[in-house]
Amino acid sequence: MREGQLGVALFVLLEGRVAIRIGDSVVEKVGPGGLFGEMSLVERTPRLATAVAETDCALLAMSRHMFLHLVKRSPKFGAALLKAVGERAAFMASRRAERSSAEAQPAPGDLRSAAASA
Amino acid sequence: MDTTSPRSSGSPSLYDPAVALDFFQFAGKPQTIAKGTTIFSENRKSMPLLLMPNRIYLLLQGEVGVVVKGEPIATIRAGEIFGEMASMGQMPRSASAVAKRGCRVIGLDDAQFRAALGRTPGFALMLMSIMIGACATPSPASAHPLKRTPGGGKPPRSIRSCSPISRRCSDPRRASATRPEGSS
Secondary structure (H helix, E strand, C coil), X not given: CCCCCEXXXXXXXXXXXXXXXXXXXXXXXXXXXXXXXXXXXCCCCECCCEEEECCCCEEEEEEHHHHHHHHHHCHHHHHHHHHHHHHHHHHHHHHHHHHHHCCCCCCCHHHCCHHHHC | CCCCCCCCCXXXXXXXXXXXXXXXHHHCCEEEECCCCEEECCCCCCCCHHHCCCCEEEEEECEEEEEECCEEEEEEECCCXXXXXXXXXXXXXXXXXXXXXXXXXXXXXXXXXXXXXHHCCCHHHHHHHHHHHHHHCCCCCCCCCCCCCCCCCCCCCHHHHHCCHHHCCCCHHHHCCCCCHHHC
């Protein structure tokens, strides 16, 4: 998926590693069990980042329909997503703040969400 | 018959203030906060994750100022959620929240939040849309009544940029609607 595209699915990474990039900087690495692509799925907004497979990957693609269904059905799924979205949103906000002052460190390790814990 | 009128603007809005109120009331108790009280403080230091019981708040009444490094950057109004990013992401607070006048709020800790989510799982979508709306706002976001200027000016801190429900979307037309539906 590429920054700016309209998102149609989110991805659960089963195997491999995916780098999430915004512009030229890698902001997050996703490992097995992690998900990405959820940010643009909630309200059908353009992709905020680009995802690049760093290794051969096995992915599970989930449609928006299924995603919405799962969130409404499963509080656990919703809670996990909220955590990931909260971390990513906080990161985006701080990144924006940092960029405004100077080109600070682009990808602090604190964004490692549930995904990166592999 | 569906008697609820959809929002007038183009993109479908996931947020429903009535659902938010119901969600918060189910798990938490309204709390009165005196003018001048700091509801939570900015904490830029990293802390052990488990020691951060960051609550998420719904403002029922009053006004809450959002302050970063001593500088006010936004005002939360009745019907709006605040503190959600640090709460959901389990991150340090990136701003302080101070009651600008007497306020009524409901704050939920993690356990309360999960209890409410168990009852109303769909609320997760509303919260996500609030948080994502802040990120999705494109660079020329001068439509914001607040100083959301990625290139300069005040850093858009998480709580400020995310909390006001009525502005949660990147739709600039909505930016002028500072009174959320739940405010009356």
